[in-house]
Amino acid sequence: MKAIVENNAGEVRSTQVATKKRIGGLEEITVQYDLTVPLTRLSAVLYAIESHTPYLFIDHADIGAPMGWQPQAATGSKRPVEPNLQLRCTIRAYRWSSK
Numbered sequence: 362m363k364a365i366v367e368n369n370a371g372e373v374r375s376t377q378v379a380t381k382k383r384i385g386g387l388e389e390i391t392v393q394y395d396l397t398v399p400l401t402r403l404s405a406v407l408y409a410i411e412s413h414t415p416y417l418f419i420d421h422a423d424i425g426a427p428m429g430w431q432p433q434a435a436t437g438s439k440r441p442v443e444p445n446l447q448l449r450c451t452i453r454a455y456r457w458s459s460k
Contacts, residue, residue, distance in 0.1 A: 362394060362417075362452065365409045371398035371445075379451065388458040391420070396448040400426075403446055415454065422450040 363373050379391040398406050403424070410417050425447045 362392075362410070365413070366396050366398065366406060369398060369402040369406045369409070371396055371402065371406060383458055384455075386458055387455045390454045390456070392452050392454075394448075394450050394452060396450070397445045398448055399443050399445055401443055403448070406448075410452065415456070418453045420451040420453045422448060424448050 362376075366373050373394060373396055375395040377393045379393050380389070381391075382389050396406075407419065407422075410419055426444050427447075430444045
């Protein structure tokens with residue numbers, strides 16, 4: 362996850378392993394992430410997570426923009442300022458369990 366986010370100019374702010382449980386012959390691992398990602402890179406991050414091998418699944422996601430964000434820079438620049446979005450998500454992964 363760290364490589365996926367950082368390769369898209371984002372930052373992993375926190376990580377917490379939520380649960381590990383066995384389902385049949387698999388172990389389900391659930392991790393909660395708090396990330397920041399530039400607006401234009403959000404779709405690339407989400408696609409990279411969902412298409413990752415081994416498989417990762419986005420179970421839940423909350424996405425927020427900074428309060429009071431304006432598309433133009435305070436200096437009056439004609440170039441839009443890109444906000445960093447806050448992304449809180451729960452990722453699930455599965456692996457074979459030998460026990």
